[in-house]
Amino acid sequence: MSDNSTKNSICVVIGASHAGVNLAFALRKEGWEGEVLLFDKDPELPYHRPPLSKTYLQNEEVNLLKAEDSYQKDNISLNLGVSVNSINRENKTIILSDGSHQPYHKLVLATGARPIIPPIPRIENAKNLYPLRTAADVTNIRNAFQNSINKRVVIIGGGYIGLETAASIKKLGGTVTVLERESRILARVTAPEMSDFFMKLHSENGVEILTDKNVISIDVQDDVNTVNCADGSFYIADIIVVGVGIRVNTELAKEAQLVIENGILIDETACTNDNDIYAIGDCTFHKNPHYNRFVRLESVQNAVDQAKVAAAAICGKKIIYNAIPWFWSDQFNVKLQMVGLSEGYNQLFIRKEESETTKISLWYFKDDTLLAVDAINNPKAFVLGTKFIKDGSKIDTTKLIDASVLFKPLNLLI
Template identity: 65%
Template sequence: MSQILKHQKTCVVIGASHAGVNFAFALRREGWEGAIILFDADPELPYHRPPLSKAYLTGDDEIDKNLLKSAESYQRDNIALKLGVSVSRIDRKEKKIVLHDGSIQAYDKLVIATGARPIMPVIPGTTTARNLFPLRTAAHVSEIRARIKSGSVTKVVVIGGGYIGLETAASLRKLGADVTVLEREERILSRVTAPEMSVFFQRLHAQHQVDVLTSKNVVSIETNSEFNEVVCADGDRFKADMIIVGVGIHVNMEIAKKAGLSIKDGIQVDASARTNDEHIYAIGDCTFHYNPHYNRFIRLESVQNAVDQAKVAAAAICDKQPIYNSIPWFWSDQYDIKLQMVGLSQGYNQVLVRKDPENEKSFSVWYFKDDSLLAVDAINNAKAYVYGTKFIKSGEKLDKSKLSDLSVEFKPTNLVSE
């Protein structure tokens, strides 16, 4: 590609994870001929984050085996990558960003892809605990992996029974650690799944000798020269060489809020990922965006959303008329279980479970609000995931009696209401 000329426009991207990187390359494909500059506080070349709690944690590969794009790709597409650089503020009036060292970068278009950071709960003893980690960056996982594999850590307490906590527990158990998961709520995954799924995953971890304990509110951590003790409100105490904290995330939207952009449960954007400033877009985990299918604003923490919004923003900046209208999907790998999820189950009032009579570890959970299918969770069942996606997109009404009847062959034409 020819060198960028000084009179050409500049698009600046704050954040170089899935959303930011995919946006930069999509913008080039859409025909943007000006400069593209990516800033990120992480010094590593941008990498895939989902494997951090799974394959990267249990494997031997270094992070350069999990890169989103090779270094040569950025050079080939004339994308400037500024790593280990933090942005302190946005000056909307002058259309520039100010870096932490005081230097300035002007922009014609600005894209905010700042993502999120792990919540570190205010618990007495966290600042003095030994081997206490969140699980968000490659640096965190590299340290966790090294200490487990060295044999210096054998007993781990995971605080938080969401997907990240459970995936991490499964990976640490695979590495031979003795793992206990402490969840504050009455059941694991309580905010995202039906009770049937919570029971399944609790049983799954028990089968792999991982203690998953619910109604355990951690109130302090006590540390001596040999180990930590995690103390719960009910008086129970758990020894740990290492503590992993996975209790959720904070959206990185402070820089947008200081700049006067519209903020709700994230940076509010329209259907083309544009903020209330016509020159500024936001994409990925940090956004609060409208989903036409569910007829409401939502915020999603998913690679799918990051990539889809990146493509929409790139097309919009190049004066096309894209509309974000994706059905959310997610996945989780734990032991020999692959969970594929499509749709959003919030607001369901009925759950149907369809089991595989030949495999107890293969089934699907279908979430309905009255007669409308909202979401499907598929355990080792790609067919249910594919069919669920089709039905959610089409809005076809299903015959619930046939869906739950194992004598009815599982194919779309048999499941739609007549």
């Protein structure tokens, strides 16, 4: 900003993961001259979270979002290991866990989500049972794995986190069993064909995936767990990893009487129903203009994009959020890149291309409108899919599934 309107102002950010950290630095780029204070209960320097179930679990070092001295250079106050107990909108303060009050002029909620620990009978007695959401969780899993003699690991939940964790632990030499309650893995997020692909991939790499397995109790004897299922089957585990989903951290917002609808409800500039409070990242319920519906996304891309939009709005510049969502997953030798939202599709086209490695792309349509693309070891399909979705291009699906047709935009468009 060219004037000094923010010089004496304070922007407080609750949550120092991808959304909060990017927001803090984006504020400086937009010209915010006042204080920027980041609070997070995690004592670790802010780090990239997607690698937690991948490379970090495989003994690589955690990857910081920003170097420690970057915060000092941009005059961003980083307050780690500090919990926020409540928000007082009337006085425009947050109350910290030690009882102290921190005033704000603008407040940003980047509170994210936490893993669900299912109410399984006797789960509290389980030995070496962990979720996978933080660096501390991964450290606990690695230490338990290294100290285990038999290294038998049961993963409850066959979503992307569960499957990525299974692949990583298998690479470390563990015996891995994945228990999925639904009739197929990834049932809520992808097509049956993609579920079948990853079932086969894991089977070929020695991971046992079992579906229709509803865990009903956990017993412990001599520090060894027995995971019991409703069908009478049971599985022995030295370590249990729980990956059944997340619960959005909306408690602070709800107590402050912000509007909650499957997350903190925000407008196209990431603003809540309080003009001085914004929300960004996994905790938000926002309208995606491309799909013309409200969504809540667990995505680094969404966190980063919303951070830029909110920072601009806080500095008096209106930028409308209109990003196409994208995601990725790494498992064994497969890189899956996903763009768009496939919910509501009524046609699916699969393209298989000749290659030294498996190269497949799944194209989800609603009638003749492309909704989403899942690309396996195929960055070209991901890039083209992103372009076609953004442009609203009409695609000749007969050419799309014909691998003999050169994969270029002009060759696929109607």
